[in-house]
Amino acid sequence: MNSTHYTYFTLAAYFDIGLLKYLFFVIVMIFYALTVAANVLLIVVICVNRSLHEPMSLFMCSLFISELYGCTMLFPMIMVQLLRDVHTIATSLCFLQIYSVHSYSTIEYLTLTVMSYDRYLAICHPLQYHTLMTNNRIATLIAVPWFYGFLIVLITISVSSSLQLCGNIIHKVYCDNYSVVKLACSNTSAFNIYGLFISFATIGIPCLIFIYTYMRILKVCFSGSKQTRHKAVTTCTPHLASVINFGIGGGFELIQSRFNMNHVPNILRILLSLYFFVIQPFFNPLMYGLKISKIRILCKSLLFAKM
Template identity: 65%
Template sequence: MMKNSTQVSYFTLAAYFDTGAFEFICFMIVMLLYLLILCANVLLIVVICMNRSLHEPMYLFLCSLFVNELYGSTGLFPFLLVQILSDVHTVSASLCFLQIFCVYTYASIQFSNLSIMSYDRYLAICCPLQYNTRMTFHKVAVLISLSWLYPFLAIFVLISLTIPLQLCGNIIPKVYCDNYSIVKLSCSDTTVNNVYGIIYTFTTVVLVLLILYTYMRILKVCFSGSKQTRQKAVSTCTPHLASLLNFSCGCFFEIVQNRFDMNRVPNMLRIFLSLYWLTCQPLFNPVMYGLNVTKIRITCKSVIFGKM
């Protein structure tokens, strides 16, 4: 640890521990998980892009979601693979902030995508006669653009507030770089960082509440509608809700670990909880949507078995 306030040139990731003979096994497990994520998401992106019958708002939003999964995974997994095989778990400050930008924008884009997908399902189920006029191609393009541009701008500001901080240490108690961990190392005033972090967290919570409110409206319409309406709602909304709950739980684990003392929790469990929202979600979404959305499932079978 550094006693004086200074600008550090590198950070040490303290959550890694000596795995000994299991180092190669850990590397292979992470590599296999990364390959599965790449294959699953690329397959679904290709299926949606190549099949014109899937060029509808719902599937275009899904395509944006799968692209984000690839983006977030690429910001984490290659870094993990290098660190697992490394004896000295250090990372340069510039690379650390780059990873923070990738990981945080991935999370923000995820919530943005899920929110516009819930809005799309709301229009399709609650306002079916107005759906085609209200969800035009132009509106789809605007919503997807906003779901990517806003997170990039918001996280850019977040990191811009963190970089100038004078730090009294360079040890991050995780296996990847984390903005909150760096802010806690600061010897200078972090009031602006904390206020901005609260505002950013509040907007994310508002998005989640809006998504839940939208699905409550959808369920209300379904219970008062016909059997066909209920079946349509269940088949299209179940993957969205499952994805939202899975990702929200992962983020909740991460927030708890940041805010509270977790030293009594076994190190392996802490590592798993900190990585859950970044490793399980990119594989969970393609499996969930690939199995539950009929058009995607049928088209995937055609592509895999060469029956296009």
Template identity: 60%
Template sequence: MVNSTQVFYFTLSAYIDSGPFRYLYFMIIISLYVLIVGSNLVLIVVICVNRSLHEPMYLFLCSLLFVNELYGSTGLFPFLLIQILSDVHTVSAPLCFLQVFCIHSYVTVEFFNLAVMSYDRYVAICHPLRYNVLMSRRKLSGLIAASWLPPVLLVVIMISLSFSLQLCGNIINKVYCDNYSVVKLACSDTTVNNIYGLISTAFSVFVPVGFILYTYMRILKVCFSGSKQTRQKAVSTCTPHLASLLNFSFGVSFEIIRSRFNMNNISRGLQIFLPLYYLTSQPLFNPFLYGLNLSKIRDTCKKLILRPLRKLN
């Protein structure tokens, strides 16, 4: 047996020898990272500088963009860039567990944040006259805290359970570290880890998704019985949220299935790409989903871009 404290590094075996193409891959990854950081920061600045956007819906969006997208992508992209240029794809045990924390907390908080945003849309559409009372500043702060604290606590407990395992190997068949890959290396009893993993997955994925579906059932009920204006408002504000949820749920669902079941019949390239998809698609697509669909943000962006051009003319 090898104690977990004696495993000083992990080897990431999913990387392939790309030869001179590594520099092309490096440029593609760094371009994506710059695009993600730039697009998310633009929307954050737009929301911060425009007082008319200091409403719960946009503050929740700002939290999603700043805390989830920038934090989540930073937990992955710099690591990928280093590994692409490296000849030996190893990572120290502390850094591996740090990445596990970043990635898993990002995923969990993402679902909780989407659930909080769906509650905000439910209150705005189903109880518009009481919106300011139900979504007070105090309530807003509490919801943002609730979207962060429980998920982070879940991940901390999960990592503490994994860190105490006795490991009999150090090879992870991925391009990044994740908790289940570490658990599979254990030669000690992992019953507690597996049970906790199922419970935490249910609480961090299925509970928020179930809550979101419930709120949208209530929203649809109001829309069908309401006016045309109510339906238009629901479509304009809920479309990007639903698109974001579907996109993220697809990626996470595939990753859960791929981790738990044998999927050797899927090509190696696809096995590498799809796990990365759910970690990169949200930070990349969310700024465009919300920026293009929410009229207030779209109009503010136009003003910020056109104002300097008018001064030049």
């Protein structure tokens, strides 16, 4: 097939909804504003209250910042596309969106992995926790997901952007790397092998860490005191819920990318593809804000201080 240098991509998942596009625009804008407000609120609460300057709270703060980064790179572009009659995106903007979407998901996943390691130390090694969790180690555990996420996705995008393409139609409401790779004319076997290696390093190893840490936590809970079990449930429930929600969103995204979904209604396909990037940034601050009593109390005091 003949390859062409495309200056834009067409996002084919959008369809004509007439004046309803203004309603959807308002809904997306409100949801975006609520997501930003929830994450900013918890970041401010953690930063201004010294009692929350603990390792877990600092990791949560990093998580909320990554969610602000992810939703800010997705929502505004979706709102612009909703108001447009021709749903195209410049090639440079498409790869920028790919970079931000994939780096966000990588940073989010690795930060959740770091948080599981933190809970493992706090519950399984409580006496050595503060000795092991030094300031330098905390800074390293916060920085590594960001550095790795930005670097590995930059390398991946550099490889995929060099591919010769035989089409410019992406069947989604946003750009993603796998959709672009599927448009390549040349043999992508080498890229697929590279993708498997990166997937194991980025997804497989953290998954093993999740399994190991929670197996150890469960073992301590079953053999420990009632107080230990209560501490584990209180601090691990929001994190475990966040991990499960992340896994559900990742599963939807994997199904969307790898399997033929033409038999599924278009609106349902759009909702499934957005679940990963829309629900997670809204779900996490809500879960942590409601489940962790200290944060819940400080949020109330901050919001209703004047009253």
